[in-house]
Amino acid sequence: MTTRKLAIAVIAMCACGGAYAGKASRAPMKEMAPSAMAPEDVGPAPTPSPTQPATAAVSSSAPKTGDKPPEATPTNEMVIYTGAVSMIEEPEKFPGLIDHIIDLSESMGGRLQARRDNGVTIRVPSLRFREAMTKLDALGIVTHRSVSAEDVSEEFHDAEVQLTNLQATRKRLQEFLTKANDIPTTLAVERELERVGSEIDRLEGRMRFLQARASLSTIDVTIAEKPRSITAVAPSAPARPRGIALPIDWLEKLDADHLATFE
Amino acid sequence: MKHILITLALALSVGCTHKATMSAPTGFGRLDGPYDFRAVNPVGVVVAARREENKPRSDLGFWSAAVDLQLARKGYSRTAAMEIKSAAGVPGRLMKYDTGTGAVYWVAVYAVGAELLVAEATGWKDDVDANGDAIQSSLLSANLN
Numbered sequence: 001m002t003t004r005k006l007a008i009a010v011i012a013m014c015a016c017g018g019a020y021a022g023k024a025s026r027a028p029m030k031e032m033a034p035s036a037m038a039p040e041d042v043g044p045a046p047t048p049s050p051t052q053p054a055t056a057a058v059s060s061s062a063p064k065t066g067d068k069p070p071e072a073t074p075t076n077e078m079v080i081y082t083g084a085v086s087m088i089e090e091p092e093k094f095p096g097l098i099d100h101i102i103d104l105s106e107s108m109g110g111r112l113q114a115r116r117d118n119g120v121t122i123r124v125p126s127l128r129f130r131e132a133m134t135k136l137d138a139l140g141i142v143t144h145r146s147v148s149a150e151d152v153s154e155e156f157h158d159a160e161v162q163l164t165n166l167q168a169t170r171k172r173l174q175e176f177l178t179k180a181n182d183i184p185t186t187l188a189v190e191r192e193l194e195r196v197g198s199e200i201d202r203l204e205g206r207m208r209f210l211q212a213r214a215s216l217s218t219i220d221v222t223i224a225e226k227p228r229s230i231t232a233v234a235p236s237a238p239a240r241p242r243g244i245a246l247p248i249d250w251l252e253k254l255d256a257d258h259l260a261t262f263e
Numbered sequence: 264m265k266h267i268l269i270t271l272a273l274a275l276s277v278g279c280t281h282k283a284t285m286s287a288p289t290g291f292g293r294l295d296g297p298y299d300f301r302a303v304n305p306v307g308v309v310v311a312a313r314r315e316e317n318k319p320r321s322d323l324g325f326w327s328a329a330v331d332l333q334l335a336r337k338g339y340s341r342t343a344a345m346e347i348k349s350a351a352g353v354p355g356r357l358m359k360y361d362t363g364t365g366a367v368y369w370v371a372v373y374a375v376g377a378e379l380l381v382a383e384a385t386g387w388k389d390d391v392d393a394n395g396d397a398i399q400s401s402l403l404s405a406n407l408n
Contacts, residue, residue, distance in 0.1 A: 246329055256367075
């Protein structure tokens with residue numbers, strides 16, 4: 001087989017490997033094996049199968065034979081928590097309350113994300129998300145709260161596997177590039193290296209984004225005006241007479257009780 | 264002798280005080296006690312009359328308003344008020360109240376120079392209503408003598 005044919009075969013295999021890696025994490029290894037087979041004449045250097053890194057990645061969290069399944073831990077679960085809290089307060093106290101909420105987030109290792117006239121968005125470490133929601137209760141009157149949790153563990157894991165595969169592919173392409181002895185082959189390998197590099201950059205960016213989102217949870221607090229208290233007045237209640245009682249003794253004794261008392 | 268008579272007349276006039284009296288309705292029996300006149304019937308309806316000093320000296324409008332306010336402070340609700348004239352021709356004011364406890368209370372006030380004549384009646388509403396005319400006539404019969 002000529003070098004050019006060999007290059008085409010390797011590039012095709014690489015292109016396939018990148019796309020396949022995303023499924024690799026969920027597919028059984030037996031199904032992955034056929035596509036992972038490398039041509040026998042790729043070269044003397046042992047060419048790693050696109051699925052071999054995936055296997056390593058999967059095995060890092062997969063149970064060993066005979067072992068008990070690992071319990072869910074923060075290390076293999078990546079959950080993005082988002083909380084929404086509605087509070088009520090007197091309008092003149094809005095700024096003070098917002099300051100307290102920001103102080104709370106910073107004291108817990110978080111930070112301010114956005115501030116509005118009637119609310120604030122803070123970020124707090126995910127491990128302290130629940131604690132932050134509880135502490136918000138102590139700052140004012142909470143009228144509504146909601147929490148959503150998005151589990152991105154699988155997406156992150158897939159990206160991780162795909163990244164590992166692409167890194168392996170890039171390494172193979174770089175090795176092959178050193179052996180290319182004609183311009184068309186060199187150009188073809190370089191184009192594929194550029195494509196793989198872009199894909200690696202995209203995956204690394206996505207993983208950084210997921211890690212950041214999962215490490216700091218978001219809490220959005222909206223503050224509404226506290227209703228003014230209304231004093232209920234019974235419409236049928238008789239109005240008390242104005243003025244003060246006259247200092248006249250007999251007037252004090254002027255009523256039905258005195259009249260009907262027989263001593 | 265003339266000086267003695269003048270002195271006696273002055274002494275009598277200075278020390279002269281009136282007592283209130285009234286005609287009780289039929290079936291009432293007179294009671295002793297702090298009132299100049301007080302009588303009660305078997306079901307507990309009471310009528311009474313007493314004399315008080317017109318002090319601070321004022322007119323019927325003042326005293327009827329003072330009585331009305333005093334009773335309002337005690338939680339009474341006025342149900343009626345009317346200008347009256349006693350059997351002796353003295354103008355006065357009759358006011359009727361619901362005490363809020365099931366009893367009613369009527370009071371007539373007359374201003375007679377330096378004195379006031381106050382006539383009252385009370386009892387359970389049904390009992391008073393049953394003898395309403397007689398009780399009101401009794402209050403109008405109040406007099407100082």
